[in-house]
Amino acid sequence: MKARGRNRPGxxxxxxxxxxxxxxxxxxxxxPSPLDPSRAGGIDFDDDLDTDDDWGDLGGERDDLxxxxxxxxxxxxxxxxxxxxxxxxxxxxxxxxxxVDGQVVRRFGARVDPERQVIRVDGKRIPARQDAVYLAFNxxxxxxTAMSDDRGRxxxxxxxxxxxxxxFHVGRLDYDTEGLMLLTNDGELAHxxxxxxxxxxxxxxxxxxxxxxxxxxxxxATGIELEDGVAVADRFRVIEQAGSRALVEITLHEGRxxxxxxxxxxxxxxxxxxxxxxxxxxxxGNIRPGTTRDLTTKEIGELYAAVGL
Numbered sequence: 506m507k508a509r510g511r512n513r514p515g516x517x518x519x520x521x522x523x524x525x526x527x528x529x530x531x532x533x534x535x536x537p538s539p540l541d542p543s544r545a546g547g548i549d550f551d552d553d554l555d556t557d558d559d560w561g562d563l564g565g566e567r568d569d570l571x572x573x574x575x576x577x578x579x580x581x582x583x584x585x586x587x588x589x590x591x592x593x594x595x596x597x598x599x600x601x602x603x604x605v606d607g608q609v610v611r612r613f614g615a616r617v618d619p620e621r622q623v624i625r626v627d628g629k630r631i632p633a634r635q636d637a638v639y640l641a642f643n644x645x646x647x648x649x650t651a652m653s654d655d656r657g658r659x660x661x662x663x664x665x666x667x668x669x670x671x672x673f674h675v676g677r678l679d680y681d682t683e684g685l686m687l688l689t690n691d692g693e694l695a696h697x698x699x700x701x702x703x704x705x706x707x708x709x710x711x712x713x714x715x716x717x718x719x720x721x722x723x724x725x726a727t728g729i730e731l732e733d734g735v736a737v738a739d740r741f742r743v744i745e746q747a748g749s750r751a752l753v754e755i756t757l758h759e760g761r762x763x764x765x766x767x768x769x770x771x772x773x774x775x776x777x778x779x780x781x782x783x784x785x786x787x788x789x790g791n792i793r794p795g796t797t798r799d800l801t802t803k804e805i806g807e808l809y810a811a812v813g814l
Contacts, residue, residue: 570608576616579603582624586631587802602627629806630814638670639800639808640688643792650677650686661686664795675699675784676760684709684781685789687808688797697812698785704758705811706739708783709765713774715751717743721772725755729768733761736768754782785811 583594583603595613597603603610604625605617617624619633632639642661644650649660652672661674665688673695675687689695697703725738740756751774755765766776782789786807792798800808 570605570610570612570615570617572616573618573622574616576618578613579605579610579615579617579624580613582617582619582633583626583631586624586633588626588631597626604628626806628810630809631802632805634691636670636690638668638672638688638690639805640672640797641787641789641792641800642686642688642797643789643794644678644683644686645794646681646683649680650674661688665797678781679763679766679779682779682781683794684779685784685787685792686781687784687787687800694808694812694814697814698808699760700812701759703812705785706756706758706783707760707781707785708740708754708756710744710780710782711753711755711765711769711776712778713751713753713769713776715746715749717746717751717753717774721753721774724772725768729771731767731771736761736764738768756783 580591580594580598583589583597584591588594588597594603598611598613598615601609601611605615606622619635622633624631624633642664644661647659648663649658651660652662652674654660658680665672670690672688672690673692675689675695676699678684678686687695687698698705722738722741722743725741728735728737736757736759738755738757740754742754744752744754746752753769753774755769757764765779769776780789787800787804
């Protein structure tokens with residue numbers, strides 16, 4: 506077959522664009538912070554539409570990877586996952602920065618199965634599955650961390666619209682606690698992120714009575730004795746104090762029930778409002794309460810790395 510477009514100056518860009526926040530119930534905005542652009546859309550598996558990419562087979566070095574019959578070209582999978590344009594993805598492949606199932610691939614036209622094979626760029630796994638969903642959700646207060654409730658209370662499902670995917674919530678937030686939750690249909694990732702053995706750090710903002718004594722951070726870092734054992738904070742700082750109220754930030758990697766509220770109450774500073782602002786590398790940013798955004802390819806790769814996937 507004659508290769509078409511061999512002398513084209515550049516490869517076509519990945520189809521699909523950044524996805525913004527979805528609409529939902531909500532209130533006031535959280536404090537803004539920079540956010541990465543959302544990753545690109547899904548992969549077109551219709552090979553008839555991919556014939557104009559045969560020119561890509563002519564570039565790159567040979568390798569020992571066995572092509573998957575009927576698979577998708579590697580550069581196309583990378584582009585659809587939001588890594589970059591196909592030309593940029595070919596440069597990554599040619600530079601030996603892409604692995605499939607642990608093997609470096611340098612051949613532009615290698616065909617892979619993104620549903621079954623693990624693909625990494627610079628050592629970080631990319632979200633190659635076409636049906637994979639990774640969301641950051643800003644949970645409002647008075648919402649149950651569940652997909653349904655027989656008592657009729659609001660749940661996170663009420664804010665997700667008519668999504669067809671079966672989503673898992675990564676861990677839980679108390680009924681009165683607000684802020685960042687991760688939702689995904691990647692069951693293995695969800696399980697590992699929630700498991701205490703992987704020690705994924707989470708950061709919270711808490712409103713407490715003031716003034717806050719100078720030694721509170723040291724006490725929290727040393728450990729607070731609770732009824733179910735000692736709880737230790739990884740980091741603590743006072744954000745601001747005004748009269749009898751204070752805003753503090755606390756980071757810890759364990760997820761025992763009501764752990765932040767119990768620690769601060771035991772230390773003499775009961776929490777009146779609690780907002781989770783980060784889970785591992787993912788930040789709440791300016792997601793409006795009751796709405797979601799897609800995680801970026803970078804964030805998903807960092808989550809995979811945090812739990813050894």
